[in-house]
Amino acid sequence: MKALSLRNLRKTYNNGFEALKGIDLDVEAGDFFALLGPNGAGKSSAIGIISSLVNPTSGSVSVFGHNLKTEREKAKSCIGLVPQEINFNQFDTVKAIVFNQAGYYGMPRKLALQRTEYCLKQMDLWDKRDSVSRRLSGGMKRRVMIARAMVHAPKLLILDEPTAGVDIEIRRAMWKLMKEVNEQGTTIILTTHYLEEAESLCRNIAIIDQGKIVENTDMASLLARLNLDHFVLDLAESVTAMPHLQGYHVEQISGKVLNVAVPKEAGLNQLFNQLSAQNIKVMSMKNKTNRLEQLFMDLIESKPVSANP
Amino acid sequence: MNHLIAFKTIVRKEIYRFLRIWPQTLLPPAITTALYFLIFGKLMGDRIGTINGATYMDYIVPGIILMSVISHAYSNVVSSFYSTKFQRNIEELLVAPVPNWVILAGYVSGGIARGLLVGVVVALISQIFTDIPVNNAMIAVSSAILTATVFALAGFINATLAESFDDISLIPNFVLTPLSYLGGVFYSVDMLPGIWQKISLGNPILYMINSFRYGLIGITDIDVQLAFAMTGGFILLLTLTSLILLHKGIGIKN
Numbered sequence A: 001m002k003a004l005s006l007r008n009l010r011k012t013y014n015n016g017f018e019a020l021k022g023i024d025l026d027v028e029a030g031d032f033f034a035l036l037g038p039n040g041a042g043k044s045s046a047i048g049i050i051s052s053l054v055n056p057t058s059g060s061v062s063v064f065g066h067n068l069k070t071e072r073e074k075a076k077s078c079i080g081l082v083p084q085e086i087n088f089n090q091f092d093t094v095k096a097i098v099f100n101q102a103g104y105y106g107m108p109r110k111l112a113l114q115r116t117e118y119c120l121k122q123m124d125l126w127d128k129r130d131s132v133s134r135r136l137s138g139g140m141k142r143r144v145m146i147a148r149a150m151v152h153a154p155k156l157l158i159l160d161e162p163t164a165g166v167d168i169e170i171r172r173a174m175w176k177l178m179k180e181v182n183e184q185g186t187t188i189i190l191t192t193h194y195l196e197e198a199e200s201l202c203r204n205i206a207i208i209d210q211g212k213i214v215e216n217t218d219m220a221s222l223l224a225r226l227n228l229d230h231f232v233l234d235l236a237e238s239v240t241a242m243p244h245l246q247g248y249h250v251e252q253i254s255g256k257v258l259n260v261a262v263p264k265e266a267g268l269n270q271l272f273n274q275l276s277a278q279n280i281k282v283m284s285m286k287n288k289t290n291r292l293e294q295l296f297m298d299l300i301e302s303k304p305v306s307a308n309p
Numbered sequence B: 001m002n003h004l005i006a007f008k009t010i011v012r013k014e015i016y017r018f019l020r021i022w023p024q025t026l027l028p029p030a031i032t033t034a035l036y037f038l039i040f041g042k043l044m045g046d047r048i049g050t051i052n053g054a055t056y057m058d059y060i061v062p063g064i065i066l067m068s069v070i071s072h073a074y075s076n077v078v079s080s081f082y083s084t085k086f087q088r089n090i091e092e093l094l095v096a097p098v099p100n101w102v103i104l105a106g107y108v109s110g111g112i113a114r115g116l117l118v119g120v121v122v123a124l125i126s127q128i129f130t131d132i133p134v135n136n137a138m139i140a141v142s143s144a145i146l147t148a149t150v151f152a153l154a155g156f157i158n159a160t161l162a163e164s165f166d167d168i169s170l171i172p173n174f175v176l177t178p179l180s181y182l183g184g185v186f187y188s189v190d191m192l193p194g195i196w197q198k199i200s201l202g203n204p205i206l207y208m209i210n211s212f213r214y215g216l217i218g219i220t221d222i223d224v225q226l227a228f229a230m231t232g233g234f235i236l237l238l239t240l241t242s243l244i245l246l247h248k249g250i251g252i253k254n
Helices: A043-050 A072-077 A094-104 A109-122 A138-150 A168-183 A195-201 A219-224 A269-277 A291-300 B003-020 B027-048 B056-086 B090-095 B100-129 B137-161 B167-181 B194-200 B204-217 B224-248
Strands: A002-012 A018-028 A032-036 A058-063 A079-082 A156-160 A187-191 A204-209 A212-218 A228-235 A249-254 A257-263 A282-287
Touching (some): A002 A043, A018 A043, A018 A204, A018 A212, A032 A195, A043 A058, A043 A156, A072 A079, A079 A138, A079 B090, A094 A138, A094 B003, A138 A156, A168 A187, A204 A291, A212 A291, A219 A291, B056 B090, B056 B167, B056 B204, B100 B137, B100 B224, B204 B224
Parallel strands (some): A032 A187, A079 A156, A156 A187
Antiparallel strands (some): A249 A257
16 A cells, blocks of 8 residues: 555746656555655655645645545545644644644544643653643654644654754654654654664655655665765874775874775775784774765765765 | 534634733723723714714714724734744644635634624623614624624735735725725715715725614614625625635645
8 A cells, every 4th residue: 555656746836946847756554764855856845745735736646545636635634744844833832732733633522632632642741731832842842743743643644854953862762753653553754854864764765856756765775785884993093104905995084083985895804904914903983974874965966876985 | 524623623723812812802992992982972972963863972883893893803814814824833724634615714703703702892882881772683793793704804815915914914004994984983974075975885894884883773874785785795705715815825835
């Protein structure tokens, strides 16, 4: 079952800007799907059309088999949206925001109250239910938007940069929450600029650039195409000359810091053998860049995925 | 999908909003109209005498009540819906399976509720100054509801098309207030010279005030049936315009 199907979706704005140039996309039910792309690539236009905030120029959107144009109410009932920016009434209480949303979905009062309580408890916001929303912290406001999007138990949850601007502790807590929601059967589409987030949460991925889908595959296959990892090595002692490491590209950042590009087929053992042979002691090591970030940059810069350093 | 629940949710939210800020929404009209009754009705009215057989105080009470209904039905919808657009929480409704007619009916009902509540407050204040007889309650109530509907719809269109807070104050200040004052609140059109009588007939508020005045004190310058027909026509026209704007997403989407 397809949770979402886009066919030849196009969007040209009144000023002539062509945001979407005929995209096709399928998301399977139960998936945790990443929709990535640089700013202005067309992500927000696509999300806006799917969630009825933007009118498409042409093409079709189908949500769990319901065409958004001909079966509008059924299609909309399947969707929950967590937008990029805070968009609730800042003068309403937390409970009123979530409860009213249940009302918009036609939920009877008793059930709406139960669902409101359930979602606020799940988001750890029940104690704040009577607080005026503008007094909440940034992280809490984000969680209010997730509770609001979840109140009608949508089958498809769209998270448009849900962790933008929140600190790492809240971000990790939200990742855990998103995983739990997905494990309970909700299909999730995530857009984010934190590629580490997409890499750790999502099973499938599409990358959109200049209004076109430039990549659409599963995360594992995409990452497997990256044949070069970059590592930063912290050395115990300074080296005066840059060490020669056969099969590896080395760059000296400072006396005690080396940047090493490691081809997948070469591996790390050979690297450490060579370093030991030259009496260079490594104290610690870390990935220079996130793996997906490297692929992402390659794809939107139209370079081969396995580009050399 | 139960649209009645969605409709009730919007109306409840709207009523709660204007009740929560009652010092801004209910108190000012009570004070302003008390001053109208005191200055125009009591102090000046005693020197003016009667108009079409009614004391000046009795003559101006229906007009002042309806003027308050008009202004508050309009301002409730224009400010609430524009704020909803401005804060982007209109997206809560656009994402949900709420048909456009339910969105329109919800906001307009909120405007009607505030208009009528303010009308009741002003009517109660008027009782301090005079005893207003009710000539035909059905005509009075229905003309107040229909008038509130017209201006709630107009407020909705203004809010939809507005791009700034300036845009939502232009119409009330430069169109609504002058038309209300020139709509026969304080005088009978019969008192105007010939050409001005004809020009006044182009003012829709004149018809609404006269039908309401007929409902309360049994005096009108205009045929009441014509007044109801015109008000109904305005409601139809403004409803269609609002629905077209919502359908096309003008001022709301993109």
